[in-house]
Amino acid sequence: MTSTTPFPTGTILGYPRIGRRRELKKAVEAFWAGKISVDELEATAAELRAATRERLVSLGLGRSDSSIPESFSYYDQVLDAAVTVGAVPTRFERLVGADGSVDLAGYFTIARGEGQDTPAEMTKWFDSNYHYLVPEIGPETVFRFASDRLVREVAEATASGYRTRPVIVGPVTFLLLSKPSVGAPDGYQPLDRLDDLLPVYAELLAALTAVGAEWVQLDEPALVSESIDSPRDAVLSATTRAYEALGAAAVRPSIFVAAPYASLDDALPVLAATPVEAIGLDLVKGDLPSGFTTDKVLVGGVVDGHNVWRGDLAAAFSSLESLRGLSPAVAVSTSTSLFHVPHDVDDEPLLEDWLKSWLAFADQKVAQVATLAKGLTEGKAAIQAELDAATDALAARHSAAGVRDGAVRERAASLTAADFSRGDYAARLAAQEEALHLPFLPTTTIGSFPQTGDIRKTRAALVRGDISAEEYTEAMRAEIRRVVELQEQIGLDVIVHGEPERNDMVQYFAENLDGFAVTQNGWVQSYGSRCTRPSILWGDVSRPAPITVEWSTYTQSLTDKPVKGMLTGPVTILAWSFVRDDQPLRDTANQVALALRDEIEDLEAAGIGIIQVDEPALRELLPLKKKDHEDYLDWSVGSFRLATAGVEDRTQIHTHLCYSEFGVVIDAINRLDADVTSIEAARSKMEVVPDIKRSGFGRGIGPGVYDIHSPRVPSIEEVSELIDIALGSIPERQVWVNPDCGLKTRGYDETVQSLSNVLAATRAAREKA
Ligand code: GLN
Ligand code: ZN
Numbered sequence: 141m142t143s144t145t146p147f148p149t150g151t152i153l154g155y156p157r158i159g160r161r162r163e164l165k166k167a168v169e170a171f172w173a174g175k176i177s178v179d180e181l182e183a184t185a186a187e188l189r190a191a192t193r194e195r196l197v198s199l200g201l202g203r204s205d206s207s208i209p210e211s212f213s214y215y216d217q218v219l220d221a222a223v224t225v226g227a228v229p230t231r232f233e234r235l236v237g238a239d240g241s242v243d244l245a246g247y248f249t250i251a252r253g254e255g256q257d258t259p260a261e262m263t264k265w266f267d268s269n270y271h272y273l274v275p276e277i278g279p280e281t282v283f284r285f286a287s288d289r290l291v292r293e294v295a296e297a298t299a300s301g302y303r304t305r306p307v308i309v310g311p312v313t314f315l316l317l318s319k320p321s322v323g324a325p326d327g328y329q330p331l332d333r334l335d336d337l338l339p340v341y342a343e344l345l346a347a348l349t350a351v352g353a354e355w356v357q358l359d360e361p362a363l364v365s366e367s368i369d370s371p372r373d374a375v376l377s378a379t380t381r382a383y384e385a386l387g388a389a390a391v392r393p394s395i396f397v398a399a400p401y402a403s404l405d406d407a408l409p410v411l412a413a414t415p416v417e418a419i420g421l422d423l424v425k426g427d428l429p430s431g432f433t434t435d436k437v438l439v440g441g442v443v444d445g446h447n448v449w450r451g452d453l454a455a456a457f458s459s460l461e462s463l464r465g466l467s468p469a470v471a472v473s474t475s476t477s478l479f480h481v482p483h484d485v486d487d488e489p490l491l492e493d494w495l496k497s498w499l500a501f502a503d504q505k506v507a508q509v510a511t512l513a514k515g516l517t518e519g520k521a522a523i524q525a526e527l528d529a530a531t532d533a534l535a536a537r538h539s540a541a542g543v544r545d546g547a548v549r550e551r552a553a554s555l556t557a558a559d560f561s562r563g564d565y566a567a568r569l570a571a572q573e574e575a576l577h578l579p580f581l582p583t584t585t586i587g588s589f590p591q592t593g594d595i596r597k598t599r600a601a602l603v604r605g606d607i608s609a610e611e612y613t614e615a616m617r618a619e620i621r622r623v624v625e626l627q628e629q630i631g632l633d634v635i636v637h638g639e640p641e642r643n644d645m646v647q648y649f650a651e652n653l654d655g656f657a658v659t660q661n662g663w664v665q666s667y668g669s670r671c672t673r674p675s676i677l678w679g680d681v682s683r684p685a686p687i688t689v690e691w692s693t694y695t696q697s698l699t700d701k702p703v704k705g706m707l708t709g710p711v712t713i714l715a716w717s718f719v720r721d722d723q724p725l726r727d728t729a730n731q732v733a734l735a736l737r738d739e740i741e742d743l744e745a746a747g748i749g750i751i752q753v754d755e756p757a758l759r760e761l762l763p764l765k766k767k768d769h770e771d772y773l774d775w776s777v778g779s780f781r782l783a784t785a786g787v788e789d790r791t792q793i794h795t796h797l798c799y800s801e802f803g804v805v806i807d808a809i810n811r812l813d814a815d816v817t818s819i820e821a822a823r824s825k826m827e828v829v830p831d832i833k834r835s836g837f838g839r840g841i842g843p844g845v846y847d848i849h850s851p852r853v854p855s856i857e858e859v860s861e862l863i864d865i866a867l868g869s870i871p872e873r874q875v876w877v878n879p880d881c882g883l884k885t886r887g888y889d890e891t892v893q894s895l896s897n898v899l900a901a902t903r904a905a906r907e908k909a
Pocket of ligand 1: 588645796881882
């Protein structure tokens, strides 16, 4: 028996769960700190859910038509699915009760680790800056319906007079995002367990029906991605098996499969051939399907859930009208969950009105959905005024001062191939050796030193106006002096200033470049209780004045050793901001690159001989479809080269990337043409080294020898072992010695001990050579 209630005409795929004032973050962290009880935490969460439902109704969703998604999470939606089906890693077995459930404290323990038990691995969610927890599935995993949290939330909604639509990661995506548990046999894939998992989902669907759910949303973004390890055939046949089985369940709500982040492509007809009742298409990132018709409800994701623009509402409505050519039943939705965007533009008193009129955060997007839904039911004329208002705002945006800056555009238009390339590497290397006199196995760090409470307090005091700019500068200089002295004592060869003046590696540059705005309350969840406040890149980008030059030259004045200037690269600045949607990313990236190029040339002219341009997000923006990879690599690598190619041969360009799947991006790293690249490697015990060797990579490379993700101090022997692995495979003149990443989240004691051990191991290796 399935419900026959129609799909709501307008809905959203999910809503921010952290709270307008980050109430959930604060409550969860207070619970971790032992300051509030589990009951108090649950009460805060229930209040947030109640406030969300009420808010969504006031913005135009229906109270009882299943249009409100029940999409809360205490930490992560993938972890939620894992505990729902009883998939707890074996090292956390002690947390599991007789019925397979884990309590809230146990749930957080899986996410955060405990003692020797490392937390579930974290990785990026599709092409976003959100991180999910990777489930570990092996032949030993016993699936069972172990947590009824989602069921209780639906019951809570029903009891307070709502009929909401529960949301959970679908079974195919759940398994595709999982990794085999430790000890799983070779060739084993979590997807092998699909048939064991499906009955648990069926049980969940029955339980949701029992508490009043008429529709359920199963999120299947893995179906749109080509960056999934499993062969496409296996993915498609799993889709068929999963939805044939769930469709055949005796008691279930109607099933809505949502596929955000790109086109479903060949998965669309496959899904449409199963008994599911509705399919969600991302029509912002993905294309309108062609040559396909269906009698399923097609839910057009035409309101961008992943960016903050008010956008072209009339065009969105036209897409929905086109969708009507494919199915008699069309509804409107956001392209993705709204948890990628902040809550409310009206909550930004410091943003200029003109900018606000171009923006839509979660609440404004819900209202847009409600408008488009009204258009679908009552006809276009009924919403013409709203469509026109959006069109007018778009036109105003197009012609507004700063959106197009003649000088910036002229400069970008006159670029030639020469602007994107440096001279021959051999000549550069010779010039750099002569200029820098670095020892064999040069040592350095990735840039930041511990951001102490004092540093943060000083910054907050500046923002409040309690101290003057001069006082702030002096406080940061004192920190720089301390960090330089420390590095000299430890014996590092290439000195950094420690980045104390930066609140965040992207926001700092956004605040100092034209074309960006920063928000006050625009927090979005990055992972767990961690939030970031992405800047809004709305106009043509230029650099009104040098940004880092004084900090770097001050640092150089304190030491005879070379100081490394430190910048964030164009791709990372784009990836961690909300980026304008009215021109290709390539053009925006080149503008940022030109601003950085000026900064780099100024650093060089001021006597800074080594400049690092960090690109930790290079991998993250890699498109989900393979056909888009080459274009992406071309513009992303191109913007890095444009930023860095203006320097003399003698100036050494470094870059830093934060991950160890070197194999995936080796081609990109090669094309960046940096003189030295540092990457994460310690955590994986130099797993990347064979890839580096195989690739024949010929420039400087610093595979990390110190895992900075935990306070643990690596021993001299441990570091020596890692250095030996690197030297065993990579020509020794190429090898640099450095930590995995920046030290800003570490404490001073462990940092000093760890770096001292790194230096001791390096000296030993130099003596052996
Ligand atoms: N230079 C930055 C730091 O050291 C790099 C951070 C990163 O790669 N995410 O903190
Ligand atoms: Zn890093």
